[in-house]
Amino acid sequence: MSTPMLQLRSVEAGYGEFRVLHGINLRVDKGEIVALVGPNGAGKTTTLRTILHMTTLYRGEITFEGKDITKVPTHKIVEKGITMVPEGRGLFNPLTVYENLLAGAYTKKAMEKLEDSLEFVYSLFPRLKERRSQVAGTLSGGEAQMLAIARALMSRPKFLMLDEPSLGLAPKIVLEIFDTVVKLRDLGTTILIVEQHVKNSLEIADRAYVMEMGQIVLEGEGRALLSDERLRKAYLII
Ligand SMILES: Nc1ncnc2c1ncn2[C@@H]1O[C@H](COP(=O)(O)OP(=O)(O)OP(=O)(O)O)[C@@H](O)[C@H]1O
Numbered sequence: 039m040s041t042p043m044l045q046l047r048s049v050e051a052g053y054g055e056f057r058v059l060h061g062i063n064l065r066v067d068k069g070e071i072v073a074l075v076g077p078n079g080a081g082k083t084t085t086l087r088t089i090l091h092m093t094t095l096y097r098g099e100i101t102f103e104g105k106d107i108t109k110v111p112t113h114k115i116v117e118k119g120i121t122m123v124p125e126g127r128g129l130f131n132p133l134t135v136y137e138n139l140l141a142g143a144y145t146k147k148a149m150e151k152l153e154d155s156l157e158f159v160y161s162l163f164p165r166l167k168e169r170r171s172q173v174a175g176t177l178s179g180g181e182a183q184m185l186a187i188a189r190a191l192m193s194r195p196k197f198l199m200l201d202e203p204s205l206g207l208a209p210k211i212v213l214e215i216f217d218t219v220v221k222l223r224d225l226g227t228t229i230l231i232v233e234q235h236v237k238n239s240l241e242i243a244d245r246a247y248v249m250e251m252g253q254i255v256l257e258g259e260g261r262a263l264l265s266d267e268r269l270r271k272a273y274l275i276i
C-alpha cells in the first residue's frame with residue numbers, strides 16, 4: 039500500500055487541560071475526498087486544527103507525505119501544502135475581495151504564482167471576478183463562502199481542509215459548493231471536508247469517518263456508509 043498523504047495515529051489533543059480527541063486514527067490518500075461527520079461538539083473542528091498544530095497535542099503522531107509534522111509550526115505546515123477554510127470563513131470583512139485573495143497568497147511560493155492563481159480562482163468563481171472591488175463584509179453568504187475557498191486556494195494547497203463550507207447557505211448554493219469540491223478533487227487537490235450535510239457529503243466522499251465524543255465510531259466508503267443502518271438512524275437519513 040502506498041503512503042497516505044495524511045495520517046493521524048492515536049492522536050489525543052485538546053485545549054490546555056481540556057482533552058477533546060481521544061485516540062483518533064484517520065488517513066487521507068492522495069486524490070481522495072474524505073468526509074468527517076458527527077454531531078456538534080464531537081471534535082471535528084478540533085481535528086482539523088490539530089492537523090495544523092493549533093491545539094495542544096498530548097499523544098500520537100501526524101504525518102504528511104510520510105513526514106512527521108507534529109512539531110512543525112502552523113506557517114510551515116501551510117508551506118508544505120496544507121490549507122484550511124475555517125468554520126465561519128474567517129474573511130477580512132473590511133477588505134475587498136481582491137485584497138482577501140492577496141492575503142491568501144502569503145507564502146513565497148504562492149506569491150510567485152499569484153497571477154496564475156488569480157486567474158484560476160476567477161475561472162472557478164466568475165462571480166468573485168465581477169465583485170473583486172467589493173468589500174467582503176457586504177457579500178452574500180454564498181459569495182462569502184466562495185471567497186473563503188478561493189482565498190485558501192491562493193496558497194496553492196495540495197491538501198485542502200474545509201470546515202462546514204455549507205453552513206447557513208441555501209440548498210442550491212450548497213450543491214454548487216459541493217460541485218466545486220468535486221471539481222477541485224478532479225483537478226488534483228486532496229480534500230478533507232467536515233460537514234453537517236451528512237447525506238450530501240457522503241455522496242461525494244470517496245471515504246468517510248463518523249466521529250462522536252472525540253472518537254471515530256464508524257468509517258468506510260462514502261456511499262456504503264450512506265446505507266449503514268446505524269448512521270441512518272443517528273442522522274435520520276431517509
Ligand atoms: N478554544 C477552545 N478552548 C476550549 N475548548 C474548546 C475550544 N474549542 C472547542 N472546544 C471544545 O472542544 C469540544 C469539541 O469542539 P469542536 O469545535 O471540535 O466540535 P465540532 O465537532 O467541530 O462541533 P460543531 O459541529 O458544533 O462545529 C467542545 O466541547 C468545545 O467546547
Ligand SMILES: [Mg+2]
Nearest residue numbers: 082083084125
Ligand atoms: Mg466545528
